[in-house]
Amino acid sequence: MNKIFETPLYPYTRSPDQGCTPVARRRVVIVGAGPVGLAAAIDLAQQGIEAVVLDDNDKVSFGSRAICFAKRQLEILDRLGCGQQMVDKGVVWNLGKVFFGDRKVYEFNLLPEDGHQRPAFINLQQYYFETYLVQHAQQLQSQGAPIELRGQNKVTRVEDRGDHVALQIDTPEGPYDLQADWLIACDGAGSPIRAMMGLDFVGRVFEDNFLIADVIMDAEFPTERWFWFDPPFNKGQSALLHKQPDGVWRIDLQLGWDIDKEQEKQPEKVIPRLKAMLGEDVNFQLEWVSIYTFQCRRMEKFRHNRVIFAGDSAHQVSPFGARGANSGLQDADNLVWKLKLVIDGKAPPALLDSYDTERVYGADENILNSSRSTDFITPKSQQSRIFRDAVLDLSEHFAFARPLVNSGRLSLPCTYDGSDLNSADALPDGPARTRPGAPCPDVALEGGYLLPQLGNEFVLLCINTAPPQALQVNGIAVRPLALTCDGQTNTALAQRYLGDAPAAVYLLRPDQHVAARWPSYNEPEIRAALLRATAQG
Amino acid sequence: MSRLILTPNLDRPDDVYADLLAAHDGLDKAQSDALNARLILVLANHIGDRQVIAEALQAASRAGQPV
Numbered sequence: 395m396n397k398i399f400e401t402p403l404y405p406y407t408r409s410p411d412q413g414c415t416p417v418a419r420r421r422v423v424i425v426g427a428g429p430v431g432l433a434a435a436i437d438l439a440q441q442g443i444e445a446v447v448l449d450d451n452d453k454v455s456f457g458s459r460a461i462c463f464a465k466r467q468l469e470i471l472d473r474l475g476c477g478q479q480m481v482d483k484g485v486v487w488n489l490g491k492v493f494f495g496d497r498k499v500y501e502f503n504l505l506p507e508d509g510h511q512r513p514a515f516i517n518l519q520q521y522y523f524e525t526y527l528v529q530h531a532q533q534l535q536s537q538g539a540p541i542e543l544r545g546q547n548k549v550t551r552v553e554d555r556g557d558h559v560a561l562q563i564d565t566p567e568g569p570y571d572l573q574a575d576w577l578i579a580c581d582g583a584g585s586p587i588r589a590m591m592g593l594d595f596v597g598r599v600f601e602d603n604f605l606i607a608d609v610i611m612d613a614e615f616p617t618e619r620w621f622w623f624d625p626p627f628n629k630g631q632s633a634l635l636h637k638q639p640d641g642v643w644r645i646d647l648q649l650g651w652d653i654d655k656e657q658e659k660q661p662e663k664v665i666p667r668l669k670a671m672l673g674e675d676v677n678f679q680l681e682w683v684s685i686y687t688f689q690c691r692r693m694e695k696f697r698h699n700r701v702i703f704a705g706d707s708a709h710q711v712s713p714f715g716a717r718g719a720n721s722g723l724q725d726a727d728n729l730v731w732k733l734k735l736v737i738d739g740k741a742p743p744a745l746l747d748s749y750d751t752e753r754v755y756g757a758d759e760n761i762l763n764s765s766r767s768t769d770f771i772t773p774k775s776q777q778s779r780i781f782r783d784a785v786l787d788l789s790e791h792f793a794f795a796r797p798l799v800n801s802g803r804l805s806l807p808c809t810y811d812g813s814d815l816n817s818a819d820a821l822p823d824g825p826a827r828t829r830p831g832a833p834c835p836d837v838a839l840e841g842g843y844l845l846p847q848l849g850n851e852f853v854l855l856c857i858n859t860a861p862p863q864a865l866q867v868n869g870i871a872v873r874p875l876a877l878t879c880d881g882q883t884n885t886a887l888a889q890r891y892l893g894d895a896p897a898a899v900y901l902l903r904p905d906q907h908v909a910a911r912w913p914s915y916n917e918p919e920i921r922a923a924l925l926r927a928t929a930q931g
Numbered sequence: 932m933s934r935l936i937l938t939p940n941l942d943r944p945d946d947v948y949a950d951l952l953a954a955h956d957g958l959d960k961a962q963s964d965a966l967n968a969r970l971i972l973v974l975a976n977h978i979g980d981r982q983v984i985a986e987a988l989q990a991a992s993r994a995g996q997p998v
């Protein structure tokens with residue numbers, strides 16, 4: 395079998411930085427070529443900031459991990475230039491079914507709202523996700539963008555020296571030193587950098603094991619997410635079945651705490667389990683088997699002067715709700731524009747503290763949601779199991795109980811309520827979903843969509859009001875974008891951005907979040923809001 | 932602000948109490964626990980107000996402790 399995760403994608407080659415004196419200094423060094431490190435590097439390089447990615451490996455994520463990628467992440471990838479590829483390869487799904495014991499008790503439709511370019515979710519193996527990011531990075535590099543991937547470069551020492559970071563890196567040809575103006579640590583949940591810096595990572599350990607089996611089968615199962623509580627084939631535990639591209643199915647079986655992991659991974663154990671679930675006569679082939687446990691925890695602070703943590707190194711959640719890689723991409727999305735403004739000397743380093751506040755807020759939201767899902771899926775006391783089963787029994791009969799069923803609250807982007815970068819809402823009649831701090835919802839427009847027209851720079855979205863000339867505030871450009879809508883045309887734009895207001899002006903951040911909004915154009919207020927949104931207010 | 936009612940509010944208290952007992956007739960402990968849980972959820976949804984439910988939780992917890 396040709397396993398994509400066994401093929402080196404960025405094999406080691408010697409860099410001129412190795413053994414050079416004085417020690418080479420790079421603008422941004424990113425440790426870890428997982429989804430988060432790769433996305434951050436691409437984002438930086440596309441905006442002209444030098445990004446060197448170091449990874450102790452030279453391949454994509456080993457084996458099978460993330461499979462569900464949410465709409466917001468696809469929108470971020472669109473901004474990075476590789477969303478379409480993911481969607482083309484991915485499996486789009488909307489329908490979920492919930493089983494309790496041997497009965498189907500409930501089904502849900504993610505009911506994607508009209509007028510979004512991207513679906514609510516796609517399923518795609520993490521190794522494809524990373525392969526496409528690596529290929530995109532390599533393509534950018536061949537076009538002259540300042541991006542570089544260094545395989546088999548293992549970071550062994552990190553020292554923050556105030557105005558730069560010093561690194562020691564091990565390679566097949568021995569160690570070398572390197573300096574970075576800024577270091578982004580995307581080195582995963584076990585983050586060696588976090589350990590080297592003696593930083594905390596506290597939270598809750600869940601005493602449970604889950605078996606993951608990715609199987610290839612030609613089966614009649616539909617493209618839906620099936621979740622079982624206490625099924626006959628896995629008594630007292632849970633199970634999940636989900637479709638991936640290439641006829642691969644993800645099966646996730648809860649095993650409990652006191653098990654022999656090595657034994658449970660053996661095909662002699664796994665195959666009978668799967669047959670009990672799928673049926674004796676279903677033909678399947680095992681592609682990947684592993685056992686995982688999980689924790690919900692985060693660092694107290696994500697920014698430590700010139701070392702900034704992003705993705706799993708900064709926070710870890712249970713897989714229920716698909717919030718791991720999804721939230722890591724939001725970290726990168728949030729960080730890169732801020733870092734660029736600081737590097738370009740257009741905003742003070744204090745802007746980076748807002749990365750800390752906003753993404754800690756996001757991490758807490760994710761940890762809360764995924765802990766609650768976990769408590770529902772794997773009840774920790776007799777009483778919590780009684781309530782859980784009561785909800786499931788009721789859900790079969792009464793609609794009211796269905797919103798209580800929690801088989802994973804699927805990843806949604808976070809609204810940065812209360813962020814210092816927001817200006818007070820000057821359009822109180824406007825829709826709550828586009829209040830300051832919110833990510834911009836997409837809208838179908840004549841000949842295209844809204845989101846592809848936003849991002850990478852500040853945009854002043856003027857709806858039903860004349861746009862100004864392009865604006866510069868302390869060297870930061872604000873690009874006007876004028877749109878109109880009335881009762882007949884672009885009604886979704888009116889619903890999502892106007893509410894009861896006849897017109898509106900939005901100041902949108904480079905990461906497509908709302909910074910401020912007003913009923914009409916007022917230049918001094920826009921200037922003040924822009925300064926606030928860049929930590930100069 | 933809605934408030935939890937803690938003064939007599941049942942029309943025929945003895946009948947309601949008897950209905951509660953009758954619903955548990957013939958059930959074993961596990962079945963009774965399950966019934967109670969379902970009942971709590973049904974009633975909570977009917978109340979529909981998180982604040983009132985929080986007050987009810989508090990009242991019920993407090994009443995279980997020695998004065």
Ligand SMILES: Cc1cc2nc3c(=O)[nH]c(=O)nc-3n(C[C@H](O)[C@H](O)[C@H](O)COP(=O)(O)OP(=O)(O)OC[C@H]3O[C@@H](n4cnc5c(N)ncnc54)[C@H](O)[C@@H]3O)c2cc1C
Binds near residue numbers: 706718721
């Ligand atoms: C079973 C399972 C299912 C999941 N399902 C989902 C899902 O459906 N959706 C979702 O969004 N998330 C999911 N996740 C979570 C997702 O896999 C992670 O959140 C994601 O991989 C984190 O990306 P990252 O880039 O932060 O870190 P990683 O992907 O862990 O990458 C870290 C990189 O750093 C490198 N590295 C480490 N130390 C060093 C060093 N000293 N020097 C150089 N390089 C180093 C590593 O080699 C690695 O390449 C799942 C996870 C599991 C286990």
